[in-house]
Amino acid sequence: MTLALKSSHTAQRLETRQSAPPVNGLPLSLSNVEKRFGALSVLEKFSLDVPAGRFLAVVGRSGGGKSTLMRLIAGLDKPTSGTVAIGGETVEGLNPDVRLLFQEARLVPWQRVGENVGIARGPDWQETARATLRDVGLEGRENDWPSVLSGGQKQRVALARALVSQPRILLLDEPFGALDALTRIEMHRLLETLWTARGFTTVLITHDVAEAVALADRVVVLREGAVALDIDIDLDRPRRELADPRAVDLQRRILEAV
């Protein structure tokens, strides 16, 4: 409750410079999900509930089923058995309320930055793209070509592209893995600000334990297709203190479970 109050307070403070009003996230629920590729079982009887508007981080080693989990939630793949539900409805293919940020920015090189953000060409896409670019700190860059941007700027454009349609669930598949340490911290702060202001449910996949603790409300460690640790991160926001002893302790506990 105190956390919720704090979040809404920050949201109000931020609202003046955010173009979009806060959107309520959707709850996410996986029950007894199983995913097999031939004989290989990637997820086994996997269940997970994420309440609306929460920030979940999924940590695990490569090949631990993290990306598979993401593709199931995004509707890019179907589970072998079990159900994935968003807002109480079973996922059947792609859902416009769900947006996915890939490991690579995946910008279209022959479209300008603004055109990339407004890729789906919704109503008033140019105006909305401009406003969303301002929110991610790239004001006035809509006419640049993607090739002149740095790696961090490209991921900012990808983030704007994901947010432009006001998604209610945002999926992040290690989007900051290829960035340098300083840019990564900038991106963490930006994402935290946007999440606080807009309130979308967030699932972040990462193998960076520090990143998980810096951003999420709750960390789930995925090992061999099952939950090895499920832990709440009850630290104050905004999280600016890098060497918080409580954060260090949480990181140690998560690392032991990975």
Add this chain to the structure above:
Amino acid sequence: MAEASLAGSKNDTSNVTRKSPVSDTASGAGGVLWQRLAPWALPIAILILWEIASRSGLVTARLIPAPTSVAAAFWRLLLDGSLLYHTLASTQRAVIGLLIGGGVGFVLGVVNGLWRPAETFLDSTIQMVRNVPHLALIPLVILWFGIGETAKIFLVSVGVFFPIYMNTFYGVRTIDPQVVEMAEVYGLNRRAMILRIILPGALPSILVGLRYALGFMWLTLIVAETISATNGIGYMTMNAREFLQTDVVLLGIIVYALLGKVADLATRAIERRVLSWHPAYQGQEKGTP
């Protein structure tokens, strides 16, 4: 193939913009002027030596006429209008053939690139026909169409079809699958996917195909016109040969070279315009970190 050509263009532009430190220290404006003129020095020297050799009788003027005789022939044919007449006749054939052969090649390249069943059905046949030198069809084409316009336009169409088809197909097939997946996730429909993602992405490769096609276009036309025609540059040179007008023959060759150069410059201009997003076409601009 696309990469090689793009890298080539990049080198060309950097050669123009980059100044050598030697010329900068030499003598300012004079150094720049010398740099401009240097590429022309050798051709001009050759022309002067050629002129001297021809006038002094070192070479037979009937076999290798002096540059001034070629220039005189140019002036003569320009004034009586025949040069323009033959050039236009050739250009018209070239353009019509390019539009037909290139158009069919482009459409088949896109269809086969996008749709596997079409590729399975058509591609192996096309690859088989591609290995027949199209100029070997000349006797057959004359039997089919006689020696009229149709025969020459047909040959040009066949000549330009393959490079455009191959490069369009390749361009469509080699689009980054990650970008395509992203576009699907963001809900682009089939039409938007083709118009905004696939065709622009295939464009660098298609333009490489176009440049190859232009080469084949002039080559086919020269051969077709020297064999059977009543006008065109090829006819003009073959006719001149009958009367031992070597200067006109040389002039015809030079006109072909110029037409080829003009076509290549036009494609490069198109490339610079439509590929302005490509890093190879973006001068010195760099992103700020």
